[in-house]
Amino acid sequence: MSEITYVRGDASAPQGKGVKIIAHVCNDLGGWGKGFVLALSRRWPEPEAAYRRWHRDRARNDFALGAAQFVRVGPYVWVANLVGQRGTRTGRSTGVPVRYEAIDAALGLLAGKAEELGASVHMPRIGCGLAGGTWSRVEPLIAERLVARGVPVTVYDFEA
Template sequence: MTLQYATGDATRPDASGNKVISHVCNDRGGWGRGFVVAVSRRWPQPEREYRTWSRTAGFRLGAVQLVQVEPDTWVANMVAQRGYRTSSNPVPLRYDALEECLAVLAAQAAELDASVHMPRIGSGLAGGTWDQITPVIDNTLTARGIATTVYDLP
């Protein structure tokens, strides 16, 4: 399976069957900039559950929280960003945490028989480079037969 690209809104995946929309979150419990704004506009549950989760012992880099938002759609809150992007932390994305998250997501998507949909995770506010992120997606999702689509806004 190969990584697919589409023009559109990742919160409105163009696919039938079960779908998981994945995105990168920080390890501080902050929510309010980037792709999560679009997620929150569409569904309140992922933000609410993420904020609650951020105050628990299981909340850590590499962890994934699946939140069902529709009968056939889940949002995967993936903790792969250490803090926020600052001059002293120019790349808060942690590639090892992203790989751990995507491996967990692959197992969850396989169990749900779901395709995975995402924006260019980790390359916006998290400061990662898409050239380094793509192989992680390929090794964890597409190599395991999980149909994965990356969306770019028009």
């Protein structure tokens, strides 16, 4: 079984050959504008536009915690919008927004898409920035859902 590869760099500029899926965690409010999504939006307009449409039309689609949306942004690059946080951190009295069970479900969908495309998965430490999660809880989910199925995963630690 392979393992998670850790590198210093920008997950919005994934390294390596072949088809790549850049995964990140979104909130369930339709908000896009802080954190890693800013790096994505600087490179491509499609992931944000698709996410906003998906949220706007949620009465007629699968938008919810644990859902995943896959947006092709180039011949060999996709972005996975994973809905894994409830709300945002503005109202701190309700605790952190991360929802590990939702990230787990979305990672299962991501694994299926990665297998379908023969893709590697690239990500920052999802769920651990604005969502307030801890890597010690997220990393085992990635190992179980992706790595155990043979999907190569690279996690990027960004240095400004």
